[in-house]
Amino acid sequence: MPTLDRQDNVFVLDLGDGENRFHPDWLTAVGAALDEVEKAEGPRALVTAATGKFYSNGLDLDWLFAHADHREDYVLSVHQLFARLLSLPLVSVAALQGHTFAAGAMFSLAHDFRVMRADRGYWCLPEADIGIPFTPGMAGLVQSRLAPKAAHEAMVTARRYGGIEALAAGIVDEAVPEEAVRARAVEIAQAQVNKAGDTLGTIKARMYAPVLATLRDTTDPLG
Numbered sequence: 010m011p012t013l014d015r016q017d018n019v020f021v022l023d024l025g026d027g028e029n030r031f032h033p034d035w036l037t038a039v040g041a042a043l044d045e046v047e048k049a050e051g052p053r054a055l056v057t058a059a060t061g062k063f064y065s066n067g068l069d070l071d072w073l074f075a076h077a078d079h080r081e082d083y084v085l086s087v088h089q090l091f092a093r094l095l096s097l098p099l100v101s102v103a104a105l106q107g108h109t110f111a112a113g114a115m116f117s118l119a120h121d122f123r124v125m126r127a128d129r130g131y132w133c134l135p136e137a138d139i140g141i142p143f144t145p146g147m148a149g150l151v152q153s154r155l156a157p158k159a160a161h162e163a164m165v166t167a168r169r170y171g172g173i174e175a176l177a178a179g180i181v182d183e184a185v186p187e188e189a190v191r192a193r194a195v196e197i198a199q200a201q202v203n204k205a206g207d208t209l210g211t212i213k214a215r216m217y218a219p220v221l222a223t224l225r226d227t228t229d230p231l232g
Contacts, residue, residue: 010025010034022043023057029066031112036087054101056104056195065113088146090119091224094116095221096210098205100204101120102194102195102197104195105123108133115151118151118180124181124190124193128171134151137164143164149224155179156179
């Protein structure tokens with residue numbers, strides 16, 4: 010389960026050491042960690058990271074198929090997480106040490122910056138291969154954070170990007186050796202801790218107003 014630590018002015022949220030899929034309990038734990046980060050005062054920033062082979066494999070499909078009657082509520086909770094992170098009033102950095110797939114990849118895009126392991130691990134939006142269409146909110150998130158060509162290729166072809174390829178496509182901001190991923194993310198975050206506050210929150214809210222409205226729309230999250 011996710012755990013929250015603090016290094017000086019940088020909060021480090023470790024998503025876990027498994028596949029870090031979005032089980033409802035996992036979503037609740039991440040939400041509680043974000044509550045703590047937002048309630049803190051003074052300079053601060055956020056790094057999300059993980060331990061092991063995966064950063065996140067996205068939706069917990071086993072849970073979802075077993076609770077099909079909760080599908081809309083579940084998708085709404087995922088949308089709310091994306092919207093919250095995208096509009097967070099402080100700088101966020103995703104440290105991608107392992108595989109980052111599907112909703113896990115979308116979660117990474119909701120951060121301000123991404124640092125990825127250069128030599129192993131993939132970033133991928135596999136929806137076209139696994140037969141699960143993007144919700145309007147998810148499509149809007151991807152298209153708001155990637156250049157049109159990169160968004161088209163990632164969404165339509167389900168390409169698996171290694172770190173160097175993801176950097177070339179503009180999906181991540183840096184690709185570094187495995188042992189440097191988390192430290193570099195913390196370094197980037199530490200340089201931006203003084204940005205935290207209402208002004209940054211307003212800037213993000215206005216910059217991403219259309220996609221935030223879609224993600225927060227509770228009338229028909231599945232489109």
